[in-house]
Each structure stands twice: as structure tokens, then as C-alpha cells.
Amino acid sequence: MYHLATIFPKLKEIKLPLSRDQLVLVMVAINEIIVGVDIFLAHSISRTIVPYEWIPIIFGPIAGILLLISGAIAIRRRELATSIATLVFVSSILVGVLGSYFHIRRAFLLDAGFAQMFSIDLAIWAPPLFGPITFAGLGIYGLSAAFIEAPAGSGKLKLWGNKTLQMPFSKTRGYLFLVALGMLAMLVSSVFDHARTGFENPWLWLPTVVGIFAVVVAVVLGVADEINENDVKTYFVAMTLMMLTGLIGTALHIQTDLTSDFQFVQERFLRGAPFMAPLNFVNMGMLALIVLLDPKEETE
Amino acid sequence: MTGKKGINSRALMIGLIAIVVVIGFALVSLSIGSSRVEAEEGPVNALANSKNDCVVCHDRTTPGIIQQYGHSTMAAADVTCEDCHEVERDYPGGIEHEGTYVLQSPTTAMCQSCHENEVNQYYASRHALPAYVAMVGAEVLDEDLMAMYQEVTEGQPDPDRARNAIYHLEGPAVTRFACEGCHNIGKPAEDGSVGECQQCHLRHEFSLEQVRKPETCSACHIGPDHPQFEIYQESPHGISYAVGSDDWNWDADPGTLTSEDFPAPTCATCHFSGFGGTATTHDSGDRLTWFLFMPVSERRPGYNENAGRMQQVCGECHNSDFIDDFYTDGDALVEAVNAWVLESREIIKPLQDNGLLTADPFDEPIDFVFFDLWHHWGRTAKFGGWMQGPDYTQWHGAYEVLRELAELKEMVHDKLEEAGIEP
Numbered sequence: 001m002y003h004l005a006t007i008f009p010k011l012k013e014i015k016l017p018l019s020r021d022q023l024v025l026v027m028v029a030i031n032e033i034i035v036g037v038d039i040f041l042a043h044s045i046s047r048t049i050v051p052y053e054w055i056p057i058i059f060g061p062i063a064g065i066l067l068l069i070s071g072a073i074a075i076r077r078r079e080l081a082t083s084i085a086t087l088v089f090v091s092s093i094l095v096g097v098l099g100s101y102f103h104i105r106r107a108f109l110l111d112a113g114f115a116q117m118f119s120i121d122l123a124i125w126a127p128p129l130f131g132p133i134t135f136a137g138l139g140i141y142g143l144s145a146a147f148i149e150a151p152a153g154s155g156k157l158k159l160w161g162n163k164t165l166q167m168p169f170s171k172t173r174g175y176l177f178l179v180a181l182g183m184l185a186m187l188v189s190s191v192f193d194h195a196r197t198g199f200e201n202p203w204l205w206l207p208t209v210v211g212i213f214a215v216v217v218a219v220v221l222g223v224a225d226e227i228n229e230n231d232v233k234t235y236f237v238a239m240t241l242m243m244l245t246g247l248i249g250t251a252l253h254i255q256t257d258l259t260s261d262f263q264f265v266q267e268r269f270l271r272g273a274p275f276m277a278p279l280n281f282v283n284m285g286m287l288a289l290i291v292l293l294d295p296k297e298e299t300e
Numbered sequence: 301m302t303g304k305k306g307i308n309s310r311a312l313m314i315g316l317i318a319i320v321v322v323i324g325f326a327l328v329s330l331s332i333g334s335s336r337v338e339a340e341e342g343p344v345n346a347l348a349n350s351k352n353d354c355v356v357c358h359d360r361t362t363p364g365i366i367q368q369y370g371h372s373t374m375a376a377a378d379v380t381c382e383d384c385h386e387v388e389r390d391y392p393g394g395i396e397h398e399g400t401y402v403l404q405s406p407t408t409a410m411c412q413s414c415h416e417n418e419v420n421q422y423y424a425s426r427h428a429l430p431a432y433v434a435m436v437g438a439e440v441l442d443e444d445l446m447a448m449y450q451e452v453t454e455g456q457p458d459p460d461r462a463r464n465a466i467y468h469l470e471g472p473a474v475t476r477f478a479c480e481g482c483h484n485i486g487k488p489a490e491d492g493s494v495g496e497c498q499q500c501h502l503r504h505e506f507s508l509e510q511v512r513k514p515e516t517c518s519a520c521h522i523g524p525d526h527p528q529f530e531i532y533q534e535s536p537h538g539i540s541y542a543v544g545s546d547d548w549n550w551d552a553d554p555g556t557l558t559s560e561d562f563p564a565p566t567c568a569t570c571h572f573s574g575f576g577g578t579a580t581t582h583d584s585g586d587r588l589t590w591f592l593f594m595p596v597s598e599r600r601p602g603y604n605e606n607a608g609r610m611q612q613v614c615g616e617c618h619n620s621d622f623i624d625d626f627y628t629d630g631d632a633l634v635e636a637v638n639a640w641v642l643e644s645r646e647i648i649k650p651l652q653d654n655g656l657l658t659a660d661p662f663d664e665p666i667d668f669v670f671f672d673l674w675h676h677w678g679r680t681a682k683f684g685g686w687m688q689g690p691d692y693t694q695w696h697g698a699y700e701v702l703r704e705l706a707e708l709k710e711m712v713h714d715k716l717e718e719a720g721i722e723p
Contacts, residue, residue: 045555047417109376111350119344122376208326209319216318220311234312260558260616263577271555271574 001153001172003232004292020293022071024145024175025085027287028138029067032092034283035134036060038276042131045271052102056135059095063088067142079160085146092139099132124195130185134280137182141287144174152295175291176222180215183242183284187211193277203252207281210245214238218288232292242285249278345370354381357398369504384410393490409493419497421582423448426593428494430454431486434593435479437464445488453585453601457594463675465661482520509550514541517567524676526593527696531680531689532567540564554580559616570613577612587613589627592682595674596638633685633693640701641674647708650723656715666711673704 005011018026036057043053066088074081107126108118123129147157147165155167155174167174190211194204217238221227253273259265269275347355347370358381359366369375385402387394387410394401403410412419422428429449433441441449449455467479480487485499499519501511510516518529532538541564549561555574562569571587574580578587587610590597600606607627614623648670651657658664662671681697684690716723 046414048414050414106377109344109346111348111352111355112344112346112370113348116344116346116348122344205323209323212319212322213315216315217311220314224310231311234315238311238315259577259612261577263612265574265577265579267555267574267579271553 001227002292002294002296003172003227004236004289005294006229007232007236016293019297020290020295021145021148021171021297023290023293024141024287025067025071027283027290028089028142028145029064029071031064031138031283032059032067032088032135033061033064034276034279035138036064038274039131041270041276042128042274056095056099056132059091059135063092082146082160085142089139089142089146092142093136096132096134096136096139099135100130103127103129103132120195124192128189128193130189133185134182137178137185141175141178141182144171144178148297149295150297152297170295172291172295173222176218179284179288179291180218180222182287183211183215183218186280186284187215190277193274203248207245207249207278210238210241211281214242214285214288235292236289239285239288242288243282246278246281246283246285249281250275253278343371344376346372346375352380353398354385365504372505372507374506379414391491405496405498407489407491407493408495408497409489409491411497412493415497418582421586422497423494424452425583426452426454426585427500428452428486429488431483432488432494433486434463435467435475435483441488444492445494448494454591454593456601457591457598469662485520508552508554512550512566512568512573513545514538514566514568521567524696525679526683527680527692528567528683528687531684531687531692533689534691535688537564537566537688541566564617565613570610575613576616578609589631590634590682592634592679592686595678596641597634597682630686634682637678637681637698637701640705641678644670644673644705644708647705647712650721651712651715654716654719654721656719656721666708666715669704669708669711673701673708677701677704 002012016023036059039060040049040057043049043057049057066084070081070084070088103126107123107129109116109122147159149171150156150158153170153172155170157165157167157171159165187208190207194208197204199205217235221231221235224231253275257265257268257272257275259268345367347366350356350370355366369381382400384406385404387401387403389401391401391403393403393407395404408419408422429441429445430452433449433455438446438449467475470478482499484496486495488494500516502516514529514532521528522530533542544563545566548563549557552561557569557573557575562573562575565575569575571584572581581587585600585606587606588600589603589607589610590599611620611623611627614626618626648657648666651666657666661667677697677700681693681701684692684694684697713723
């Protein structure tokens with residue numbers, strides 16, 4: 001169902017150049033590249049990037065470029081494009097899981113006494129626990145989008161050749177759960193990162209409040225058997241708030257990183273408030289709104 | 301999809317309830333946390349149950365260093381003893397130890413494998429080879445080290461020989477516990493690297509708080525020849541540190557410091573930390589304008605750029621008029637002290653011209669007076685001015701210079717008269 005059109009009926013008259021799945025794939029491709037750059041900045045904090053820290057930095061842009069190439073050849077050679085994309089997405093999941101292991105490992109002092117092995121402080125000061133899971137999330141998003149659901153809303157995915165796969169729920173519902181999961185990971189990361197400052201700045205509560213709201217709304221829409229117009233409106237508002245929060249956060253992070261007389265010092269941007277991190281809120285808000293688009297593919 | 305009108309959204313209701321519940325829970329937790337008397341917790345020991353061979357053995361033989369390292373952020377980040385100490389069999393300076401080869405004291409080459417920028421900045425500093433050359437002289441440097449030395453800004457002025465003379469005069473039984481305690485910060489190592497990071501970053505905790513506190517610098521920058529620590533203590537900055545630093549954010553991430561973390565600076569804040577518009581450095585001369593250590597101070601080659609970087613730090617608390625005036629006055633002070641030191645050279649010149657000074661250094665009282673005048677009192681007056689310690693500029697500096705000038709005149713007069721030369 002074209003949910004967004006229920007609150008903006010005129011959208012039905014507009015023909016978008018790309019389908020919902022294609023838009024998701026483009027977003028995922030761009031995200032792979034941006035996440036690679038973001039990780040490069042994050043891993044540069046120590047000014048020394050050790051060999052295994054290069055894995056996501058190199059992988060991100062390569063994955064993004066491969067996805068864009070596969071998107072370009074998809075019209076003529078759909079199966080080849082799907083194969084390339086699938087390979088990229090599976091790799092993305094592996095890179096994400098591997099990175100999560102390295103990050104989560106740092107939150108545990110395995111050689112410390114039992115009582116000191118884990119603490120909230122350790123979780124707060126460890127590398128962002130759910131940061132690398134972004135790659136895994138992108139991989140799952142991508143896999144979800146790479147295979148056409150036919151008919152729309154059936155949960156039946158067309159694989160290679162004539163093979164199909166019946167999913168337990170529709171693609172729209174799957175997207176909603178993925179969006180909720182992605183936003184939850186982002187919310188937890190945001191809370192842990194902001195906890196380093198003790199939440200003394202009232203602005204730090206904004207992403208927390210909006211994040212909780214957006215996650216819950218996405219989950220509710222995912223589990224609901226029927227979605228009414230007001231639910232869609234709430235979802236739309238929640239995701240718009242997410243994007244606004246991201247933009248405000250970006251401005252505030254940049255303001256924090258600039259000196260008191262608004263000078264740019266590279267070190268402050270590398271080691272201070274991560275200026276690209278709030279853009280994740282914008283990103284997730286956009287992805288979440290794409291979910292509301294018409295799920296039908298051109299071929300249907 | 302149903303098209304009911306009005307506020308009939310489960311998503312909205314559940315979402316709002318979730319916000320209230322989660323934020324309420326967070327606020328209650330914060331309130332309880334802030335009202336509770338902070339429990340006395342021991343520091344986390346990341347190595348308490350370690351099975352690492354080095355840790356297990358040294359926990360018996362030298363438990364202090366295992367305790368220290370267990371509390372360090374390096375141990376928490378999985379940096380092992382082997383990462384810093386273990387080397388290949390043929391590594392210069394490596395010794396056989398329990399079936400492997402180790403450096404007893406890791407060199408900067410080992411630190412450089414993770415902290416490349418920091419070590420390179422340090423190599424360009426007075427704390428590297430110039431510190432060592434100031435003690436032993438440049439003659440000990442091989443071709444490579446000499447090239448490295450000459451690349452350092454502080455390696456460009458001709459090193460004063462008098463200090464080298466004292467080192468050689470006193471001999472190793474003394475200097476082992478004296479000069480070397482500080483000047484080995486720039487000592488070349490067998491593996492070709494230079495210096496000892498651990499002179500400032502004390503083993504084995506490598507604590508940010510420790511290295512940011514002025515007591516760390518006081519290990520060397522103290523005493524009659526360069527009493528920077530004492531000057532700092534009497535300065536407004538040092539007073540703020542003495543009365544308020546318990547609340548300062550000592551563990552703030554490098555490169556993110558603001559005046560909220562450090563309402564007044566320590567030595568590290570002005571000279572090393574990323575602060576205001578100035579980035580972190582490990583080059584102690586990066587923000588300095590004069591070679592104050594010289595008998596007659598010269599402006600550093602990068603006077604304006606260095607001043608700019610230091611003034612960015614000052615600018616976090618002081619306005620530009622204050623800073624400009626301070627620099628103008630500071631420059632004038634240096635010129636004034638320079639004039640006195642030049643005068644002392646003129647005073648002693650007749651003795652040199654007439655061969656009335658012995659060839660050996662520091663073998664007659666006038667050598668000490670001539671040396672103290674610039675090395676102790678002249679420099680102290682200059683340091684006192686730039687670091688806002690009026691007592692050190694005045695009574696431990698300028699006043700002593702004037703007294704030594706008077707004494708020098710009298711000594712020269714007596715020596716000339718004794719030699720039958722008209723003073």
C-alpha cells in the first residue's frame with residue numbers, strides 16, 4: 001500500500017523516476033560510501049590506523065561503488081546486478097559483525113576481576129558499540145531491497161531464475177522493523193556518546209526523546225495489522241522530527257568543534273563531537289520515509 | 301488501512317507513553333545517582349585475572365608495575381607488555397629475557413609504532429636531541445643524529461659550552477643522579493631513535509591527569525637556573541590550579557579541551573594541549589617566541605607563527621589588547637636582560653684580552669659569577685616575566701643580575717689591579 005499517499009493524496013499523480021526498492025538501494029550505496037568516510041574520521045582519532053581498522057574504510061567506498069555499478073547494469077542484466085549486490089550486502093553484514101566484535105570486545109576487560117569486567121563507564125568510553133553494526137544493517141536493508149516482492153505486500157521474494165522465497169511478513173513490514181532496529185542502534189549509540197558529557201546540556205535530550213519516539217512508532221506500525229491514516233501521520237511526523245534533530249545536531253556538533261571565535265581546527269573536528277554522526281538521524285529519517293512509498297515495482 | 305479522522309493513532313499514543321516511561325526512568329536514575337554519596341570504588345584493574353606470562357611473573361617479582369599498568373587505559377585497550385617491550389633477537393639494545401628478547405625500557409621507536417605524529421613532533425623539539433646536547437655537547441652525535449639535531453629549531457644556535465663543561469667537570473658519579481636525570485629525555489638510543497617518552501608520561505599508568513599536571517614538569521623545570529614550576533605557583537594561573545583544580549576535567553579527550561575543562565592553564569595547556577584555535581603538539585617550542593635559554597636571547601625563526609599559536613591559547617581567556625600589550629612588554633623585558641648580559645661580557649672582556657682568566661672552566665670564583673649572571677638570574681628574570689611570576693623577575697632575577705654585575709665589576713677591577721693593569 002502506498003502509505004504516504006494516504007496523507008498526501010496528490011503523490012499518486014506523481015511518477016517517481018525510481019521505485020521504492022531502487023531508492024533504498026541508492027540510499028544504501030551512498031551510505032556505504034559515507035559510512036566508510038565516517039569510519040576513516042573516527043579511526044583517525046588516534047592518528048594511527050592499525051591494519052584491521054582499514055577494513056571498513058576500504059570496504060565502504062568499494063561497496064558503494066559496486067552497488068552503483070550494479071544499479072546501472074540492472075536494467076540490462078538484472079541477475080548479474082543482483083548477484084553483485086548480494087555479494088556486497090553479505091560482505092557488508094560480515095564486516096559489520098566483525099567490527100561490532102572488535103568494538104564490543106573493548107567494552108569488556110576480560111582479564112579484570114569479575115566485578116570490574118564490565119561497567120556502564122566502560123560501555124560509554126569504549127568505541128561506539130553499535131557503530132559497526134551500521135554495515136550489517138545496510139547489508140540487510142540492501143538484501144531486502146535487492147529482490148523484488150511480487151505481488152507487493154505478499155512477502156514473496158523473486159530470487160534468481162524462477163526461484164522464490166516466502167518471507168514471514170511483507171517487505172513493508174520488514175522495512176519498518178529494520179528502520180526501527182537501525183534507529184534503536186543509533187539511539188543507544190547516541191545515548192552512550194552523550195553520556196560522556198553527563199547529559200548536562202539540555203539539547204542532548206532532544207535526540208534521546210525523538211529517537212525513542214521514532215523507534216516505538218516504527219515498531220508499532222510494523223506490528224500493527226492495520227495502519228490508519230493517523231498512524232501514518234504520526235510516523236511521518238516522527239521521521240521528520242528525526243531529520244530535523246539530525247540537522248540541529250549537526251549544527252550543534254559543528255558549533256562545539258569550532259573554537260570560541262569560530263575557528264576551524266582539524267584536531268577538534270577529529271577528536272571532538274563527531275560532526276557526521278547526527279546526520280545519521282537525517283539518514284534514518286529519509287530511509288524511514290522511503291518505506292512509505294508505493295511498494296509496487298514497475299514490472300508489476 | 302483505515303481512514304479514521306481525529307487523534308486516533310496507536311503509534312502516537314504508544315510512542316508518547318514510551319518517551320514518558322523511558323525519560324522518567326532516566327531522570328529517576330539520575331536523581332538517585334546524584335543524591336547518593338559516591339561509593340569509594342577502587343580503580344579498575346584490567347589485568348587482575350590476566351594469564352599473560354609477563355603479567356603472571358611480574359605480579360610476583362615487581363607487582364607495583366603490574367598494578368600501575370592494570371590501571372592504565374593502554375591495558376584497557378588491549379596493549380600488552382609484549383607490544384612495547386618485546387623485540388626481535390637482533391634488535392639493538394634488546395636483551396634475552398625468559399626465552400624472548402625485550403627492551404628493558406622501550407624506546408621512542410616502540411612508542412612511534414602507535415603514536416607516530418606525537419613522536420615526530422617530539423623529535424622536532426627542545427626535549428629531543430637539543431636537551432641531550434646541552435648536557436654532553438654535540439661532539440657525541442654521529443652523522444645521522446647531527447643532521448637530525450640541526451633540523452630542530454633549538455639545534456640551530458651554537459650550544460653554550462659552559463654547561464657541557466660542568467657536566468664533564470662533575471663526572472659520572474654525580475651526573476648520573478644530576479644532569480642525566482633530566483637531560484636524558486633527549487638521549488639517543490641504540491636502535492637509532494631518540495629520547496624517553498616516559499620522562500613525562502610516567503610508567504606504567506600513562507595517565508592523562510599525571511602528564512597534564514604541572515608537578516610532572518617540575519621534575520626538571522625547577523630550581524635556581526630555570527624555576528618555571530615556582531614561577532607558575534606564584535602566577536595567577538598557578539594559584540587557580542592550587543585552589544580549584546580538583547574540579548578540573550583532567551581526563552578530557554585530547555584535542556577537545558576548552559576553558560570549561562581547564563578554567564586556568566597548566567604548563568601542558570599552554571605548551572602542548574590542543575586548546576582554542578591551537579592543535580595539540582609534542583614540540584615544546586612550537587608556541588615559543590624567544591630562545592630564552594640562551595645567554596643573550598634571540599627571536600626564534602618562527603617568532604610570529606609561534607606567537608600566533610600561543611596567543612590562540614591565551615585568547616580563550618584574555619582579550620587581544622591584553623595579549624598584545626603582554627607580548628610587547630615581554631619582548632622589552634627580554635631586550636633589557638639581554639643588555640645586562642652583554643654588559644657583563646664587556647665587563648669581563650679586559651680579563652680575556654689580557655689573558656687573566658684561566659683556560660679551565662669553573663676553576664675560579666669569577667667563572668661562577670659570570671655564569672650565574674645569565675644562566676640563573678638572567679634566565680629567571682625572563683621566565684618570570686613571560687610566566688607572570690613577579691617575585692622571580694624581581695628578587696630572584698633582575699635584582700640578582702644587578703648584584704652580580706656589581707660583583708663582576710669589582711672582581712675584574714681587582715684582577716686588573718693585581719696584574720698591574722690600569723682598570
